[in-house]
Amino acid sequence: EASAVESGLVPLPGYHFVDWILGEESTENETFSAVEQEWVAQYLDGGGKLLVSGSEIAWDLDFKGTDSDRAFAQSYLHVAMMADDAETNALANNISFDEGYAVDYPDLLLPQAGAEALWHYDNGGVAAVSWLGDFGVVTAGFPLETVSTAEARNMLMAQVRDTLAVNT
Secondary structure, X not given: OHHHHHOOXXXXXXXXXXXXXXXXXXXXXXXXXXXXXXXXXXXXXXXXXXXXXXXXXXXXXXXXXXXXXXHHHHHHHOEEEEEOOOOOOEEOOOOEEOOOOOOOOOXXXXXXXXXXXXXXXXXXXXXXXXXXXXXXXXXXXXXXXHEOOHHHHHHHHHHHHHHOOOOX
16 A cells, blocks of 8 residues: 555565556545655665556646656656547557446556557557666556456566566
8 A cells, every 4th residue: 555655664675566556546646645756766766666557647747746746757657648538448459447447537648768658558549658777667547457357457467577577
């Protein structure tokens, strides 16, 4: 839970891989508070590997955020917001994300600072961005927990692990 990280109860260093699940958290409850940004930045600066997913990450940090929020999104998550609504709930590989709750506005992402598109929406827009350097990060503009089947979720997670060179 993010509040456990924010309070220092669960320190990120020492974890080989972190999955930061944001669902539809947005400006109202912050995708990454300033303190969470500091902890995540320290973790990544130490060589960490992070998967972050949610439908309002770029909206909150890049479009509505402060200068430091935008810098965090671009330098650590390697994304900017192309559009607030990808206008689809499916990926180009025919995987849908509409299980459990409706994803109202999946972010359409713009890769930053040497990042690459990892997944595309079925309408061609960038659904997830990957970056691997001194640390590794995959940022998805939709909540992975809403992917329609366990088989599809497992396939996407395997792609993330391969992309970030995470040994399981």
